[in-house]
Amino acid sequence: MSIVSVRGLTRDYVQGSIVVRAVRGVDLDIKDGEFTAIIGPSGSGKTTTLNCIGGLDSPTSGTVSVDGTDLGSLSAGALSDLRLARIGFVFQSYNLIPVLTAYENAEFVLRLQGVAAKERRRRVMQTLENVGLKGMEDRRPSELSGGQQQRVAVARAIAGRPALVLADEPTANLDSTTSDSLIALMRDLNDNHGVTFVFSTHDERVIRAAKRVVRMVDGEIESDITK
Amino acid sequence: MRFLASIAWRNLWRQKRRSLITAGGMAVGMTLCMALIALMDGMFADMFRVMVEQQLGHVQVHNPEYPGKRVMYDTIEDASAVVASLDALDGTVAVAPRAFGAALLGGEAGSTGVQLQGIEPERESALSSLSERLVHGTWLANEPDHGIVLGYRLAEKLHVDVGDSLVAVTQATDGSMGNEIYDVVGLIQTGAAQLDRTGALIHLADLQELLLLGDQVHEITLLGADDSREGIAALATDIQARTPDALVQTWWQTSPPTDQMLSLRDSVSFLVLGAAFLVAAFGVFNTMMMSVLERTRELGVLRAIGLRPGRLIAMVLFESIFLGVIATAMGLVLGGLADAWMVVYGIDLSGYMESGFAYNGVVLEPIFYGHVRPGGILLTVAAVFITSVVAALLPAWRASRLEPVVALRHD
Amino acid sequence: MRTTILMALFTQVAGATEPTALELLTKTDDMMRGQSSSATVVMDVRTNRYERSMSMQMLSSGSERTLIRILSPEREAGTVTLKVDDNIWNYLPKVDRTMKIPNGMMGGRWMGSHFNNSDLVNEQRMSDDYTFTMTGDEGSGWNLSLTPKPDAPVVWGRVELDVGVDQLPTAARYFEEDGTLARTMSWSDVQDIEGRRVPMTMTLVPGDAPEEYTRLTYQELCFDVDIPANTFSLQALRQ
Ligand SMILES: Nc1ncnc2c1ncn2[C@@H]1O[C@H](COP(=O)(O)OP(=O)(O)O)[C@@H](O)[C@H]1O
Numbered sequence: 040m041s042i043v044s045v046r047g048l049t050r051d052y053v054q055g056s057i058v059v060r061a062v063r064g065v066d067l068d069i070k071d072g073e074f075t076a077i078i079g080p081s082g083s084g085k086t087t088t089l090n091c092i093g094g095l096d097s098p099t100s101g102t103v104s105v106d107g108t109d110l111g112s113l114s115a116g117a118l119s120d121l122r123l124a125r126i127g128f129v130f131q132s133y134n135l136i137p138v139l140t141a142y143e144n145a146e147f148v149l150r151l152q153g154v155a156a157k158e159r160r161r162r163v164m165q166t167l168e169n170v171g172l173k174g175m176e177d178r179r180p181s182e183l184s185g186g187q188q189q190r191v192a193v194a195r196a197i198a199g200r201p202a203l204v205l206a207d208e209p210t211a212n213l214d215s216t217t218s219d220s221l222i223a224l225m226r227d228l229n230d231n232h233g234v235t236f237v238f239s240t241h242d243e244r245v246i247r248a249a250k251r252v253v254r255m256v257d258g259e260i261e262s263d264i265t266k
Numbered sequence: 267m268r269f270l271a272s273i274a275w276r277n278l279w280r281q282k283r284r285s286l287i288t289a290g291g292m293a294v295g296m297t298l299c300m301a302l303i304a305l306m307d308g309m310f311a312d313m314f315r316v317m318v319e320q321q322l323g324h325v326q327v328h329n330p331e332y333p334g335k336r337v338m339y340d341t342i343e344d345a346s347a348v349v350a351s352l353d354a355l356d357g358t359v360a361v362a363p364r365a366f367g368a369a370l371l372g373g374e375a376g377s378t379g380v381q382l383q384g385i386e387p388e389r390e391s392a393l394s395s396l397s398e399r400l401v402h403g404t405w406l407a408n409e410p411d412h413g414i415v416l417g418y419r420l421a422e423k424l425h426v427d428v429g430d431s432l433v434a435v436t437q438a439t440d441g442s443m444g445n446e447i448y449d450v451v452g453l454i455q456t457g458a459a460q461l462d463r464t465g466a467l468i469h470l471a472d473l474q475e476l477l478l479l480g481d482q483v484h485e486i487t488l489l490g491a492d493d494s495r496e497g498i499a500a501l502a503t504d505i506q507a508r509t510p511d512a513l514v515q516t517w518w519q520t521s522p523p524t525d526q527m528l529s530l531r532d533s534v535s536f537l538v539l540g541a542a543f544l545v546a547a548f549g550v551f552n553t554m555m556m557s558v559l560e561r562t563r564e565l566g567v568l569r570a571i572g573l574r575p576g577r578l579i580a581m582v583l584f585e586s587i588f589l590g591v592i593a594t595a596m597g598l599v600l601g602g603l604a605d606a607w608m609v610v611y612g613i614d615l616s617g618y619m620e621s622g623f624a625y626n627g628v629v630l631e632p633i634f635y636g637h638v639r640p641g642g643i644l645l646t647v648a649a650v651f652i653t654s655v656v657a658a659l660l661p662a663w664r665a666s667r668l669e670p671v672v673a674l675r676h677d
Numbered sequence: 678m679r680t681t682i683l684m685a686l687f688t689q690v691a692g693a694t695e696p697t698a699l700e701l702l703t704k705t706d707d708m709m710r711g712q713s714s715s716a717t718v719v720m721d722v723r724t725n726r727y728e729r730s731m732s733m734q735m736l737s738s739g740s741e742r743t744l745i746r747i748l749s750p751e752r753e754a755g756t757v758t759l760k761v762d763d764n765i766w767n768y769l770p771k772v773d774r775t776m777k778i779p780n781g782m783m784g785g786r787w788m789g790s791h792f793n794n795s796d797l798v799n800e801q802r803m804s805d806d807y808t809f810t811m812t813g814d815e816g817s818g819w820n821l822s823l824t825p826k827p828d829a830p831v832v833w834g835r836v837e838l839d840v841g842v843d844q845l846p847t848a849a850r851y852f853e854e855d856g857t858l859a860r861t862m863s864w865s866d867v868q869d870i871e872g873r874r875v876p877m878t879m880t881l882v883p884g885d886a887p888e889e890y891t892r893l894t895y896q897e898l899c900f901d902v903d904i905p906a907n908t909f910s911l912q913a914l915r916q
């Protein structure tokens with residue numbers, strides 16, 4: 040069964056008197072273990088699609104189901120709980136909580152999930168080691184490089200063991216070496232830890248790493264190729 | 267929740283200067299409130315002393331017919347025995363029998379109608395601080411010797427001073443004309459206008475002799491060890507049991523207007539608090555609103571990774587409450603110093619009004635001393651907390667209602 | 678007017694003709710005030726609280742000056758009340774002092790009786806202050822109903838006066854503004870004194886306590902006596 044099932048997703052933005060149709064009738068299924076890139080020119084609707092899948096944005100028409108649950112039927116609180124339990128997010132501009140250390144940022148979701156202290160510590164330490172941040176637990180975001188911050192963001196996204204990690208242009212702010220190693224990390228997590236990833240990108244090298252590439256143009260899916 | 271609180275605490279220090287200025291503002295408000303409340307409480311304690319303890323006592327015993335009409339014949343009989351039995355009662359600090367009689371009091375230079383008060387000097391000074399209110403001369407002797415103590419205004423009116431003598435003329439209980447010469451031994455200034463203008467105190471035995479009252483009195487006034495309402499009410503019950511035929515009243519039953527006036531204390535405190543914290547509330551509101559607005563994106567991230575709206579509200583409120591805690595800590599130090607100053611030095615307004623402050627027939631000294639009640643401080647602290655929560659409600663609610671996408675797109 | 682206890686009682690022998698209301702009123706006014714007289718009076722007071730009897734000597738010269746000296750009982754003997762015009766002084770032998778009654782105390786009782794101090798100073802005449810109507814005739818006596826003139830300085834709302842066939846008043850009832858009976862004064866025991874007909878007993882009963890009274894009884898009464906002018910002076914009080 041698909042983790043995510045998108046049917047006829049359309050999202051209109053009203054800007055004054057103009058209606059911008061950002062996404063037009065997208066159908067998409069994401070299965071467990073996928074490592075999928077959504078690509079396409081700027082403004083083609085990638086971010087909008089990811090936001091709708093993650094329940095951060097709501098469709099104008101069409102449905103998004105996660106684990107078989109229609110997101111449109113959930114209250115704000117229930118949607119929060121679903122994101123907390125099933126979905127991890129990685130944002131283009133890291134978006135860590137500046138007052139928390141790397142460790143605490145990664146731990147945040149586990150705290151919200153109510154994981155016991157001991158288990159929490161074990162999992163956070165393990166996750167930070169997995170993303171290559173061992174020894175940097177006590178640094179605040181301002182004391183980390185962009186690549187390191189994005190690794191913390193990835194750690195935060197996966198620490199809670201989500202069914203799915205959504206990453207919107209995770210490498211856009213990183214130099215090529217750093218972005219290579221981040222994508223290698225994501226791929227490693229996908230290969231060896233079974234984390235499902237859906238990410239949007241412009242980056243050719245990132246596209247190369249993907250197992251499935253969905254190409255969007257003008258809010259529609261132009262091609263969907265699984266390697 | 268604890269880690270939400272910990273994030274809130276750290277958030278508070280991100281804008282250190284702003285938070286400290288806001289908390290400092292609240293602390294100054296709190297200091298003013300504490301000082302003002304201490305001052306008000308001091309004034310009301312003064313009023314309690316002058317109006318209740320010096321005039322009404324905690325409990326009064328009368329012939330049921332006496333209050334209101336104050337007819338000379340409506341007495342408590344066998345007064346010595348009654349007083350002795352009340353003396354023996356647990357919890358009484360002072361028992362003072364009193365008799366009253368209208369009389370014409372005159373000297374060489376004029377005469378005026380007065381209410382003679384017959385008191386037992388020793389007992390009266392144990393009860394009220396009248397004897398400490400002497401401005402000239404001495405208190406009445408313990409044995410009846412035809413001495414009289416006058417309110418200073420009455421003495422001015424009669425043009426007499428300590429050492430002069432006065433004649434009192436009255437109608438005794440048998441209808442005959444009682445008259446006697448009394449020597450002015452002292453003048454009192456009590457603060458109670460009535461006493462200062464018409465008060466004329468003589469020994470109870472002297473008045474009983476003048477009025478041919480025998481062993482009768484009109485009033486027995488008592489002070490209890492416990493001046494709380496509960497304590498006084500309990501004392502009244504005990505007294506009633508010993509004087510079944512008498513009318514036993516607590517001071518607030520004897521004088522409801524006094525009660526009403528003294529109960530203004532709390533209204534005044536609330537008014538002061540309300541005014542000060544309305545201003546503080548704007549400060550808190552402003553700070554929290556800015557705090558929420560400038561972190562819109564961050565709050566959006568928290569919502570995105572699964573923080574429920576309710577917990578986001580809690581987080582913002584925590585931040586505001588911590589602000590209140592800091593304000594309280596600073597305010598307690600500053601306010602404590604202000605209170606201490608008010609208690610020790612008071613506020614001296616004698617430069618502005620030499621004769622004191624008249625309120626409802628009570629003249630208060632122009633130097634006001636603070637009176638610190640735990641209740642007053644508690645009230646102030648409660649006000650700080652309520653203010654920090656209430657003023658942050660709107661910012662917190664707004665934060666929780668943000669759409670995550672909108673918040674995330676925010677720069 | 679208010680009643681007065683200054684009882685140099687004057688009455689002209691009644692004429693033969695039917696009297697007018699004004700004549701009857703004038704007689705009453707005259708009876709209750711004096712020219713110069715000297716009297717010994719016993720005052721009996723009975724109240725719910727006490728009963729007492731006093732004897733006193735009264736000297737008066739016109740209605741302006743009166744001096745009353747208490748003869749008994751012992752406790753108050755020697756006390757003197759002097760009235761000159763609107764002023765009253767009391768001489769108190771026990772303390773050897775004279776005290777003027779201040780204006781505020783004029784309503785106070787005089788010597789524990791039902792009379793108050795202002796009764797002593799009142800010199801008004803009913804015939805000046807009241808309008809009146811009369812019923813009755815020579816056979817049964819007369820009843821006069823008196824209503825104060827609009828601006829008259831009187832305290833009563835209404836006065837009823839009973840006059841006997843001898844044209845002397847027998848009773849007067851004084852009513853408050855609200856119509857309640859304030860006091861009743863009655864005169865009795867008429868005797869011939871030096872050719873004048875004078876009631877020797879005068880009783881005052883308060884309206885709110887009918888069982889109480891103050892009764893003045895003349896033991897001796899002389900008119901037109903020669904009283905030295907300095908009798909009515911403060912200096913003379915101590916004697
Ligand atoms: N909140 C919004 N208001 C108005 N237009 C928007 C909004 N979000 C996205 N759009 C428009 O929708 C289209 C798709 O945007 P987006 O999904 O961000 O594309 P991509 O991520 O592929 O660059 C663009 O034309 C963009 O301008």
Ligand SMILES: [Mg+2]
Nearest residue numbers: 082085086087
């Ligand atoms: Mg985008």
